[in-house]
Amino acid sequence: MIIKSFFDSIEPSKLDACAEGVAWLQGKLTPLRDAKISIMTHAFLYGTAVHEGIRGYRGDDERQVFIFRLNEHCDRLRRNCRVLRIDLPPAERVAEAIIDVVRANQIHSDCYIRAVAYKSGLQIGLRLSKVDDLAIFALPQDRFHATPKPLSVCISSWRRVQDNAIPPRAKINGAYVNSVLAMTDAAENGFDDAVLLSEDGHVSEGTGMNLFLRRNGRVITPPCYENILEGITRDTIIHLLDEELGISVESRPIDRTELYAADEVFFSGTGMEVVSVGAVDRRPVGDGTHELAERVRALYFDVARGKSERYAKWLAPVHAARKST
Numbered sequence: 001m002i003i004k005s006f007f008d009s010i011e012p013s014k015l016d017a018c019a020e021g022v023a024w025l026q027g028k029l030t031p032l033r034d035a036k037i038s039i040m041t042h043a044f045l046y047g048t049a050v051h052e053g054i055r056g057y058r059g060d061d062e063r064q065v066f067i068f069r070l071n072e073h074c075d076r077l078r079r080n081c082r083v084l085r086i087d088l089p090p091a092e093r094v095a096e097a098i099i100d101v102v103r104a105n106q107i108h109s110d111c112y113i114r115a116v117a118y119k120s121g122l123q124i125g126l127r128l129s130k131v132d133d134l135a136i137f138a139l140p141q142d143r144f145h146a147t148p149k150p151l152s153v154c155i156s157s158w159r160r161v162q163d164n165a166i167p168p169r170a171k172i173n174g175a176y177v178n179s180v181l182a183m184t185d186a187a188e189n190g191f192d193d194a195v196l197l198s199e200d201g202h203v204s205e206g207t208g209m210n211l212f213l214r215r216n217g218r219v220i221t222p223p224c225y226e227n228i229l230e231g232i233t234r235d236t237i238i239h240l241l242d243e244e245l246g247i248s249v250e251s252r253p254i255d256r257t258e259l260y261a262a263d264e265v266f267f268s269g270t271g272m273e274v275v276s277v278g279a280v281d282r283r284p285v286g287d288g289t290h291e292l293a294e295r296v297r298a299l300y301f302d303v304a305r306g307k308s309e310r311y312a313k314w315l316a317p318v319h320a321a322r323k324s325t
C-alpha cells in the first residue's frame, strides 16, 4: 500500500497506477510491486543510505519531459556515497538508469524521481560492509504547491543535525529523522513547516528546503557551514538572481530575529520549488508582498520547462524528440 499522505499531490485514483510502475533495483528495471528489500537490510536497520529527490518537468511539446539538473544530482549522489563508502556505478550510468525508469513508466507529465544508494547487506552490526545497491522509482506528480500560498512556519525546537554528527550535506537517509520530527511537530502545532536553527542559534534551513531572505535591498542565504544541504535549487537561484536580475546573493550567518525583520523570506528545493514564507512564529513577514520570490519562481519554471535556451544545459530530455514533418 502506498501511504497517501506522503504523496499529497497524487490523486488517490492514480496511486494504484503508481504501484503498477517500474523501478530500478539490483542493476535492472523491475516491476515496482516486486522491488522489495529484506527487513534485515543494513539501510533499513540503521538508515545507511543516501538519496536524491529529482524532478522532471513537461516541456512545451506535450510528450517531452526534462529532468532538471540530472548531472548535478548524480554528481551529488556520487560524492555523498563517499561519506558512507557506498560503491556506486559511474555517474553517467546512474543518469541513464534514472532516464530509463522515467521512460519505462511512460511518464509524459511532471514527475518526481527518488534515487537511493544504500547498504544492501543483510547485516546486524554497525560496521559498514561492502554490499551496496541503487534503487530508483519515479512518480507522475503535480507540483507540491500547485497554487503556492505563502507558508506559515515556526522556528523548530529541534536543532539541525551537525556535520560532525550526521552530515546534512550528505543527504543521509537516517538524518531525515531530524526533519521528520521538526515537520511533524510544526504540523501538529498548526504550522505549514519549520525552520531549523544550528546548535549555535543561526538559521540553517527548512525541513526539506533551503532558505533565502530579502532585507534592506540585500538577498541573503545561510552559508554551507550552517549545516545545510547544499541544494541544487539554491544553486540554481543564486545563478538566476545573478545572471538574470543582476542581484548577488550574500551567503552569511542569519540570526533568528532577522527572519522576523525580513522584507521577504522564501524556500527553495526540488520538492518545494520556490515558495514564499508569509509568517514566521505568527509574525507576518514584511508587508505581505512577495515580489522577489515571484520573479525567481517565474524564472525557475521558464528554465525548468525548457523555455530558456541559455539554460538548456541543465535539462536532460527523457523521450526521443519528435520528428518535424
Ligand code: PMP
Pocket: 053, 179, 205, 206, 207, 208, 209, 210, 228, 229, 230, 231, 232, 233, 234, 268, 269, 270, 271
Ligand atoms: N535541504 C534539505 C534538508 C533537503 O532535504 C532538500 C531537498 N533535497 C533541500 C534542502 C533542497 O535541496 P535541492 O534543491 O537540491 O532539492
